[in-house]
Amino acid sequence: MGEFSARRKIFSFGCMIVGVAMMIAGLYMAITLTDFWGVRGTLIIAGCVAFFVGLYFFPTFKHHRGIINFMFLFPLLFAFAVTVIIPLVLGIGYSFTDWDGITLNKFVKFDNYARMFHEPQFLWSVLITFLFVILNIVLVNLVAFLLALLCTSKLKGLGFFRAAYFVPNLIGGIVLGYIWQFIFSKVVTEILNSQASMLTETKTALIGIVLVYVWQYAGYIMLIYITGLNTVPGDVIEASSIDGANSLQTLFQIKIPMIAPTITICTFLTLTSAFKQFDVNLSLTNGTGSVNFMGKFLSKGTQMLALNIYDTAFVNNEYAYGEAKAVFFFIILAIVSICQVRISNKREVEL
């Protein structure tokens, strides 16, 4: 290693030693609460940076690639671990306790899980979430596919129509929800000349949420279908028309089978996003709506699973219980995702 100058060695080791010292000093202040100047955070971060600078100039040829790999991976992995992995592990642990967001006193085993299956409001939320998901998969895909057929035919101003149908997708669910709340409570009542907004009635409010969701999401799914339809080679369609197939036969026997992978993608996209639906639900109805279910009167008839978890934790302040519901939600999503991957793999093998 004679190729490295003594200055570089000193610089490298110096930086690393100073960095470690600064981190230790910062942590020491944090643990012993002796940080009188409020500098412990700065010390830790500066120490970390100094350590990395030293590491970068570490006098080695053999391990330089390894050092670079580590330095390139570290920032993202660190963020990922702190925001996803650690909270996930903690969360699953908390769901077995009586955690209230700050402290936990005792281990309650499966009590939280047992409790949620006896809570009518939660079961109702699960039920309507499944209903909502199924309705959405069918409606969004159907509407999007029809729009895609429209947007791949010979029309003038196609670019405009595609962009126009896509526009609702640009806007966040909260803002959309309030716009549609206005439309349902003021405009629709004006047009239908009715007194009450359809959002006050549980059933019609659920239809309202589906309508808004289809309105928002169909344009996006349409874009994916358009890409899929454009991959169907023109000569295949030409050949089928020479063989005397009419446009419906071409659609059902050529186009749809050929875009099967696209249909899988779109089904999965609508499925997961509908399951996680939260923003529109919050801003459109905030879950309100009366309903009788399992012999009980519920006041949150349009509250879907994601909103139910949110309310359990932040409105009722039952963090551990909310976390248990969230873990249940995670399990459902994981099962659905695994099924989806299985199905699409199987189909690829068959093709």
Added chain:
Amino acid sequence: MKVKEKTSKIVIKMIIAIVIAIYVLFPFFLVVINSCKQTADITANPIGFNGVSLANLYQNLSDVINNTHFLFWSAFTSSAVITILSLILLALLGAMAAWVICRNKTKWSVVIYFTFIASMIIPFQVVMLPLISTFRDVGNFVGIPLIQSIPGIVFAYLGFGGAMTVFILNGFIKGIPMELEEAASIDGCSPEQTFFIVILPLLKPVITTVTILNGMWIWNDYLLPSILLQQNGPVKTLPVAVQAFVGSYVKQWNLILGAALLAIIPILVLFFIAQKQIMEGMIEGAVKG
């Protein structure tokens, strides 16, 4: 005869397309005209042009902009800062991580890659509750506030957006010939030089895709900022500000729609500028993701 049939079909399709376009865009039209009215006119006639005036629009918008719950400029600035910072860091750090994962076929890189992929099905609800307490405790411990602060939320977006970013970038980097890197290293490039000089410029198209996908998500996201920044915190993003504002003014539709209009405008302007890129980016992200 045949030609005529075709034109009539096209006319029908055209009419259908226009009707659907009107239906899709009608809510936006309603937002615009009703934010030009006063409350009484909205209640009396929410669809027509009665009572529409620019003076009303100006009045409504300035009421909204200066409202203490909304504070449009401050919300807009924090939204922009959070989104831009997160996007730059995600693109850069994501590309770095994806390159390392893709070019080193060791046990570790495979484990990391599959952890990333598996983590994409984790719903935010599972991690949100422990996330707040972790951020609060870590923030208190090291003396840098992570809750109600911009660095904290950018860090969180880095963690949550990382998996998908790496996944999409990884798919692209796989297609870059290894010979290119070998040639660079023979020419005397160190690994980091190879990455920044040779690989990173080649990633431009896929980084555009990733940035659009992440940008749409971060700009419109409500749940994460509402939890980390909180309704009454000093920093609010636009969706959080809209929610806080509407919560305080239940039935003042002229102001609510004014706020909605203000929240919509920035992204619509962006869409008009980069329509093609945004639509292509969304498609590619979906097909690869």
